[in-house]
Amino acid sequence: MSAPLRLGIAGLGTVGVGVVKIIQQHAELLEMRSGREITITAVSARSKDKDRGVDLSGYDWEDDAVALAKRDDVDVFVELMGGSEGTAKDATEAALAAGKDVVTANKALLALHGQALAEAAEAKGHVIRFEAAVAGGIPVVKALTEGLAGNTITRVMGVMNGTCNYILTRMESAGLPYDEVFAEADALGYLEADPNLDVGGIDAGHKLALLSSIAYGTQVNFDGVELEGIGSITIEDIHQAADMGFRIKLLGVAQMSGRGLEQRMTPCLVPASSPLGQLEGGTNMVLLEGDSVGQIVLRGAGAGEGPTASAVMSDIMDIARGIRVSTFSLPAKALKQVQAARGTAAAPYYLRFELEDKPGALAKVAAVLGDAGISIDRMRQYQHEDASAPVLIVTHKTTRDALDHARKGFADTGVVVGDPVAIRIEEV
Amino acid sequence: MSAPLRLGIAGLGTVGVGVVKIIQQHAELLEMRSGREITITAVSARSKDKDRGVDLSGYDWEDDAVALAKRDDVDVFVELMGGSEGTAKDATEAALAAGKDVVTANKALLALHGQALAEAAEAKGHVIRFEAAVAGGIPVVKALTEGLAGNTITRVMGVMNGTCNYILTRMESAGLPYDEVFAEADALGYLEADPNLDVGGIDAGHKLALLSSIAYGTQVNFDGVELEGIGSITIEDIHQAADMGFRIKLLGVAQMSGRGLEQRMTPCLVPASSPLGQLEGGTNMVLLEGDSVGQIVLRGAGAGEGPTASAVMSDIMDIARGIRVSTFSLPAKALKQVQAARGTAAAPYYLRFELEDKPGALAKVAAVLGDAGISIDRMRQYQHEDASAPVLIVTHKTTRDALDHARKGFADTGVVVGDPVAIRIEEV
Numbered sequence: 001m002s003a004p005l006r007l008g009i010a011g012l013g014t015v016g017v018g019v020v021k022i023i024q025q026h027a028e029l030l031e032m033r034s035g036r037e038i039t040i041t042a043v044s045a046r047s048k049d050k051d052r053g054v055d056l057s058g059y060d061w062e063d064d065a066v067a068l069a070k071r072d073d074v075d076v077f078v079e080l081m082g083g084s085e086g087t088a089k090d091a092t093e094a095a096l097a098a099g100k101d102v103v104t105a106n107k108a109l110l111a112l113h114g115q116a117l118a119e120a121a122e123a124k125g126h127v128i129r130f131e132a133a134v135a136g137g138i139p140v141v142k143a144l145t146e147g148l149a150g151n152t153i154t155r156v157m158g159v160m161n162g163t164c165n166y167i168l169t170r171m172e173s174a175g176l177p178y179d180e181v182f183a184e185a186d187a188l189g190y191l192e193a194d195p196n197l198d199v200g201g202i203d204a205g206h207k208l209a210l211l212s213s214i215a216y217g218t219q220v221n222f223d224g225v226e227l228e229g230i231g232s233i234t235i236e237d238i239h240q241a242a243d244m245g246f247r248i249k250l251l252g253v254a255q256m257s258g259r260g261l262e263q264r265m266t267p268c269l270v271p272a273s274s275p276l277g278q279l280e281g282g283t284n285m286v287l288l289e290g291d292s293v294g295q296i297v298l299r300g301a302g303a304g305e306g307p308t309a310s311a312v313m314s315d316i317m318d319i320a321r322g323i324r325v326s327t328f329s330l331p332a333k334a335l336k337q338v339q340a341a342r343g344t345a346a347a348p349y350y351l352r353f354e355l356e357d358k359p360g361a362l363a364k365v366a367a368v369l370g371d372a373g374i375s376i377d378r379m380r381q382y383q384h385e386d387a388s389a390p391v392l393i394v395t396h397k398t399t400r401d402a403l404d405h406a407r408k409g410f411a412d413t414g415v416v417v418g419d420p421v422a423i424r425i426e427e428v
Numbered sequence: 429m430s431a432p433l434r435l436g437i438a439g440l441g442t443v444g445v446g447v448v449k450i451i452q453q454h455a456e457l458l459e460m461r462s463g464r465e466i467t468i469t470a471v472s473a474r475s476k477d478k479d480r481g482v483d484l485s486g487y488d489w490e491d492d493a494v495a496l497a498k499r500d501d502v503d504v505f506v507e508l509m510g511g512s513e514g515t516a517k518d519a520t521e522a523a524l525a526a527g528k529d530v531v532t533a534n535k536a537l538l539a540l541h542g543q544a545l546a547e548a549a550e551a552k553g554h555v556i557r558f559e560a561a562v563a564g565g566i567p568v569v570k571a572l573t574e575g576l577a578g579n580t581i582t583r584v585m586g587v588m589n590g591t592c593n594y595i596l597t598r599m600e601s602a603g604l605p606y607d608e609v610f611a612e613a614d615a616l617g618y619l620e621a622d623p624n625l626d627v628g629g630i631d632a633g634h635k636l637a638l639l640s641s642i643a644y645g646t647q648v649n650f651d652g653v654e655l656e657g658i659g660s661i662t663i664e665d666i667h668q669a670a671d672m673g674f675r676i677k678l679l680g681v682a683q684m685s686g687r688g689l690e691q692r693m694t695p696c697l698v699p700a701s702s703p704l705g706q707l708e709g710g711t712n713m714v715l716l717e718g719d720s721v722g723q724i725v726l727r728g729a730g731a732g733e734g735p736t737a738s739a740v741m742s743d744i745m746d747i748a749r750g751i752r753v754s755t756f757s758l759p760a761k762a763l764k765q766v767q768a769a770r771g772t773a774a775a776p777y778y779l780r781f782e783l784e785d786k787p788g789a790l791a792k793v794a795a796v797l798g799d800a801g802i803s804i805d806r807m808r809q810y811q812h813e814d815a816s817a818p819v820l821i822v823t824h825k826t827t828r829d830a831l832d833h834a835r836k837g838f839a840d841t842g843v844v845v846g847d848p849v850a851i852r853i854e855e856v
Contacts, residue, residue, distance in 0.1 A: 034577070138724060147559070149742050313720070
C-alpha cells in the first residue's frame with residue numbers, strides 16, 4: 001500500500017462540496033480501487049463560516065488559495081474556484097511551481113493559459129488534469145486522450161453548454177420566445193453570473209478549444225474559435241427548422257484541414273432524428289470521430305454537483321493510480337501552433353427571409369442564389385396576410401464565401417425585407 | 429525518450445491486420461503521443477502464406493503462438509486469436525508466466541478464466557487489458573474503470589451484440605420473420621461460426637460479465653448471467669411492441685442488490701424514444717449509471733476492423749504510457765465472489781397470448797393476473813377472424829415470481845391458447 005494521496009481543495013462551491021462528499025462517503029472504495037488512501041489536508045474558500053452541509057472540521061483551513069497550493073503536505077492541488085485570471089491562476093501557477101499535480105474544472109483558465117500552464121507542469125514532471133472542465137460527468141477528455149489514442153481524429157463535435165440546450169429545447173416545447181425562456185433560466189439559476197458566457201457560446205467555446213488541442217496536437221487557441229451565441233435564434237426559426245426535419249443546437253465543431261484548424265461554436269441545424277437532434281434539456285453530448293474508430297457518441301449530464309465531482313474524482317483517482325498523461329495528450333513543447341481557418345468545409349444552409357409580396361420576387365431571389373453558385377434543395381413559402389411573407393430555403397452544399405455573396409445580392413433585389421437568417425446545417 | 433515497446437501479435441484476422449495497419453500508418457503519431465516507439469517484433473497466425481493485404485516481412489514469424497508469447501524480445505503479448513480454450517489460453521498463460529503484459533480482444537477467454545489470468549498477471553506485476561473485448565471501439569472499459577472511478581456503480585446496461593441488434597431492427601424495418609433475417613445475416617457473414625454465440629446471447633453475456641466485475645468489484649461470473657437469446661422473438665412481438673411505443677432489444681443489465689449480483693442478457697422492451705430504443709443496426713450502446721455521475725451513454729461501432737483495432741491500440745498506448753490499472757479495477761485478490769441473484773428487481777412486463785373467442789375469456793385472464801397481484805397498465809385485443817385472437821397486456825411493475833404464478837394460472841383458464849410470451853420492460 002502506497003502513501004496516502006493528500007489533496008488541497010480550493011473552492012467550496014457546488015463542485016468542491018461534491019468532491020468532499022465523495023471522498024468522505026467512498027473512502028474505502030477509493031482506497032481499494034487506487035491502492036492509496038485519498039485524504040484532504042486543507043481547504044480554502046471565500047467564506048470560512050458558511051454552512052456547506054459537509055463537515056470540514058478535519059481539514060486545515062486556508063484563507064489564501066495560493067498558500068494552500070504551496071503547502072508541503074499537499075500532493076495534488078484541486079482548483080475549483082473558476083475564472084481565467086486572479087486567484088485561480090495565481091494558485092495554479094504556485095502549485096505547479098511547487099511541484100504539485102493539479103486537478104481543475106476551470107475551462108476558462110485552461111482555454112486562455114493552457115499552453116503556459118502545461119509547460120510549467122511538465123517542466124517539473126507533473127500533470128494538469130481537467131476532465132471536469134469539459135462536458136461535466138462525461139469522461140470525454142479521457143476517451144479522446146487515451147481511448148482513441150490510436151486514431152487520427154477527423155472531427156470533434158458537441159453540445160457542451162447545457163443552459164443553451166435547455167433554452168433551445170424549452171423554446172420549442174413551450175412555444176416561447178427567447179427572451180421569456182432566458183428569463184426562466186435566469187430565475188432557475190441556470191445562468192452564469194455573466195450570462196454571455198453561456199448564451200454567447202463562450203463557455204462552450206472554451207471547452208471546444210481544449211478538446212481541439214488534444215484531438216489535433218495543437219496549442220489551445222480559444223481566439224481561433226468562431227463564436228456565435230443563441231440570442232438571435234427566434235421561435236420562428238425553431239418551428240420552421242422543425243418543419244424541415246431539423247432542430248437547432250449550439251454546436252461545437254473542430255476540424256483540421258490543409259488551410260488550418262477550424263473551430264466553430266455556433267447555432268447549427270442537425271437532423272431531428274439524429275442523436276444530437278434528440279438531445280433534450282441540459283444534457284451534453286460529444287461526438288468523437290477517428291480514422292479507425294468511426295464515430296463515438298458520449299452523452300451525459302454536463303453540469304451539477306454529482307456529475308462534475310465525479311469527473312474531478314476520476315482525475316484524482318488517475319493520479320493516485322499513477323496514470324500520468326501529458327495535459328493535452330502530447331508533451332506541451334510538441335504542441336503545434338496552427339493557423340485558424342474559417343469556412344473551409346462546405347455545408348448546406350438554412351435560409352430564412354421575408355419576401356415582399358410582388359410578382360417575380362421569388363425569381364429575383366432565385367437568380368441571386370444561382371449567380372452565387374448556390375443550388376436549392378427545398379423551398380417553402382408561407383401563407384401571409386401582410387405585404388411580405390417568410391420564405392425558407394434549404395440549400396445544397398455551399399461555401400461561406402458563396403453565401404456571403406448571395407446575402408449581399410439579396411439586399412440589392414429590393415424585395416428581401418431586412419437581413420436574412422442563415423444557419424449552417426451540420427452533417428452529423 | 430524511453431525504449432521501444434515491442435509487441436508480439438498472435439492472430440492475423442480482421443482485427444490483427446487492423447492493428448498492424450495502424451502501427452504501420454501512424455508510427456509517428458503513436459510515438460509522439462506515448463513517448464515511445466511502438467514496434468512489432470513477431471507475429472503468429474494459422475497460415476503463413478495467406479495474403480492479408482499488409483506487409484509482414486519486417487516481423488519474425490512464429491508458427492506457435494506460445495513460442496511467440498514467451499520471446500524475450502516481446503514486451504506485450506497481443507492476443508487476437510479468440511476462443512476460451514486451446515492456443516489462446518495457453519499462449520496468454522505463457523505470456524503472463526514469462527512476465528509480459530497482455531492485450532486481448534478475447535471476451536470468452538476472460539469471461540471464463542478472467543480471475544485466474546488476472547491473478548497470474550498481478551503476481552508478476554503485469555496487466556491484462558481488454559478494451560476491445562467489450563463493445564468494439566467504444567472505450568467503455570476505460571470509462572467504467574477510470575472515468576467513473578469515484579462512483580458506486582448502480583447499474584450497467586447495454587446492447588453489446590451488433591448482429592442481434594441488426595437482426596431485430598431489420599425484422600422491424602423489412603417486416604421479415606426471424607428465420608429470413610437470420611439467413612440474410614448469415615449470408616452477409618455477420619454471424620459467428622457458432623451462431624448461438626450471437627443469437628443465443630452468449631457473446632454479449634461474456635461482455636456483460638466483464639463489465640459487471642469492474643463495476644461491482646466481483647470475480648467474473650459468466651455462469652451467473654441469465655441468458656436468453658433472440659430466437660423466439662417474432663415479427664408480431666416486434667410490431668405489437670411498436671404499437672405500444674416500445675422496441676425489443678437484446679439488452680444486458682447488471683445490478684447489485686442485497687440478494688446478490690443480478691446479470692441478465694435477455695430480450696427486453698425499451699421505450700422507442702429512448703437512446704437504446706433508437707439504436708439501429710450493428711451499433712452498440714452501453715449505459716453506465718453511478719451514484720454521482722448519473723447516467724452516461726456511450727455509443728459506437730461494436731465490431732469491425734477499424735473500431736476493434738482502435739480499442740486494441742488504446743490498450744497498447746496505455747501500456748506504452750505507463751498506465752497500469754488492475755485488470756478488473758480492483759486487485760484480483762480483492763475481487764469478491766458473490767451470489768448470483770435472479771428476479772430481484774420488479775419491472776413492468778409485456779404479455780402476449782392468444783385468447784379463445786368465448787364470452788368471459790378476458791375476464792378469466794384478468795382474474796388470474798389479479799390473483800397473482802399483477803395490475804394492468806394497458807391492454808389491447810386485436811380484431812380476428814379465427815377462433816382465437818391476440819391479446820397484448822402491459823403490466824405495472826411486478827416480480828418474476830408473480831409472473832410465473834400468473835403464467836401457470838393462464839394454463840388453467842382453458843381460454844389461453846399455447847404459451848404466453850412475456851418480455852420484461854426495462855426502465856432506461
